Amino acid sequence: MDNIKWMRLDNAALIYPQAIKKKYAAMFRLTITFTEKIDEEILKVALANTLERLPSFAFRLKRGLFWHYLEKTDGLPPILPDVKNPMNRIRFKENNHFLFRVRVYEKRLALEFFHALTDGTGGVTLLLTLSREYLKLKYGVNIPYTDKILNLMDKPSKKEMEDSFKRYCGPSGFVPKERAAYHLKGTMLPSNMLNIITGEMTVSELKKLSKKYDCTITELLTSIMFLSLAEIQENRHDRKNKPIKISIPVNLRRFFSSVTLRNFSSYVNPKLDTSLGEYSLEEIIREVKVQLGYMINEKRLRSKFTGNVKAERNIFVRLMPTFLKQRALSITDYLLGDRYCTTTLSNYGLINIPKEMQEYVTGIGFMLGRCRNKHGAVGCISCMDKLYITFTSRIKETEFERLFFTKLVDLGIEVTIESNEGGL
């Protein structure tokens, strides 16, 4: 494993370096809150130990003649103080060229990833493995290993660094054409500021509610989101010629037995056509269940990413020099990237934190970075019977967040709100 000096970007990561702009880069952030203030010196040692086991995170972005690629880098990323406006573009030089940033605020450890490096699963693996090592060094506690907490004594496996898109792509596939989606408009915040609102609730309460409606938690949250967006569309008297669409990332590891720590996820875009009339929550849940059931299966997902891999293998695309490709892909991303969804709901799901670790951890968090052409996105994660839904938005108005959370309150869920007060 030590001899891997460079690697090609995986299929999903190809677009991200091309789309980097002064005010935009595809980022996401994972946080863990401990019971005590973080000791930065211990964290530094833990980080060094962890990166030896997870070498796929110690890569820097370089520009080749035809494609960007990842090159092995030495050292450690600096440990930075946390900020009110996270997830701004990483200035690679100031971050020792690492593609993820480490931030600390009192008891909270935050990792901010550039999406070209990894996806949520890879990020969670780094966060939990690092947290385990930190707790072991600080308190001498022995926490058992799980699928997301890796043993630092094990040797890194080649499979953890593979491009699973290429491994699992089929002989044929295509990316289905879609209709443009309705977009929320509002007063833009400054380019370095995001309005972040997190709602905390108990998983058991939500489970009971979803059982009542005979659906999963993701389906329930998606439906409430659709209902809120439809209400905004109605209140604002916006034209209903475009459907409301929510992009839901799908972890492909659920369908293909991959252990890669790099990107391996796809997405589906369920929609709600509000031009057909008003919907009740029950109706929306039925719609969402049918659409997700139809879209999320191994064959359709494989067909979708095979289409993307085929596009990457196109000889004309491959022969285009990087500087031209960068402009062409950046414009494509600008025009089409957020065209087909109103917002994104990325539900990571439940994180299994071992019992021995639970007494040192009070919470976890997951949020998506600034969007390029839509108002915002939603990240969702749960652990220890708590579910955290974080809205990140680049507009000042919080109508969407308010409607979503008040609907949950109306349904009997107690919601605790936290915010960076970016929009106040």
Added chain:
Amino acid sequence: MYCYKCGVKLKDNVKRCPLCKTHLMYAKDSNELSAYSNIIDDAQKHIDFKYISKVLLLILFIAAFITVICNYFISGKMTWSIYVIASITYVASQVSFLYYKKKLFPAILNLLGLECLLLTIAYFNNGMHWYLYLVMPNIFAVWLIVVLSIYIFKRKKRNLMRNVPIIFFVISSILVVTEILIDLYIRNTVKLTWSLYASVPVLVISLIIFIASFNEHIVEEVKKRVFI
């Protein structure tokens, strides 16, 4: 503590509900940590303009020095390198825009640099008469109008209907001054013709706009009809 409008739970020290922006009457000043740090990442990379301008000035100085040496070794005295040095002085005066935050002093330097460049050319080509009576005053007049226009339009309280007539007035005055200078240079007497044809209608229109700008009703009417 709960927001009485949204029904969501909030920390006790939160003064405004982040969802509905309602001011919360029962917020307490507690030592509880806020959810986020107060540090703001300004995200944009700072460019050290002072450092850049110093480097540029050093490069220009080295270039001037090499030019003088070459000229001296080839011709035994300074000939063409004088023009190069005058040009470099002018370029250096442009660099001062990077160095100073307030732009008036660099603007004065810029004027002096340009005048100095043209003076050098005039002096070594027997054109001092032409330079003193025509070029120097005209360049000063153009510089003045540029500086005044920038000053007028950079004011925080912008009033386009009052600013535009002022600029027109300055332009008209400069046209008149230019004709006077040219007349003095050619005939030693002043007889205004073309500058009057250009400036009188402009002045009349400017005056009408200027007076109208004090009438709020007319200003609103104009805004309503010609907004972009």
